Amino acid sequence: MKLKDAAIGQTCIVQDMDLPFQLERRLEALGMTRGTAVDVINRKGKGIMIIRLRGTRFALGSNITGNIEIAIGEAA
Numbered sequence: 524m525k526l527k528d529a530a531i532g533q534t535c536i537v538q539d540m541d542l543p544f545q546l547e548r549r550l551e552a553l554g555m556t557r558g559t560a561v562d563v564i565n566r567k568g569k570g571i572m573i574i575r576l577r578g579t580r581f582a583l584g585s586n587i588t589g590n591i592e593i594a595i596g597e598a599a
Contacts, residue, residue: 524592524593524594524595525588525589525590525591525592525593526561526572526574526583526587526588526589526591526592526593527569527570527572527585527588527589529563529572529593529595530563530566531563531564531565531566532562532563533562533563533595534560534561534562534563534595534596535560535561535562535563535593535594535595535596536558536559536560536561536593536594536595536596537555537556537557537558537559537561537591537592537593538557538592538593538594539557539591539592540555540557540590540591540592541590541591541592542587542590542591546587550587553576553579553581554576554577554579555576555591559576559577561574561575561576561593562574562575562576564580568585569585570584570585570586570588570589571583571584571585571588572588
């Protein structure tokens with residue numbers, strides 16, 4: 524399942540990212556690594572969303588959320 528398909532209020536676990544190298548490294552530097560829990564706070568339009576990642580809120584565009592593979596559930 525892709526991050527863009529998650530509903531408001533769901534907790535998602537990052538499984539894989541298929542993004543350009545520099546963008547993927549930037550997200551990893553901000554704390555979005557494989558196995559990290561991401562909470563969906565709000566959605567706007569098709570794939571644009573606000574998430575909570577390690578206590579910080581981020582806005583991500585549809586080009587990013589459509590390329591992040593997730594699983595629904597709590598972090599281990």
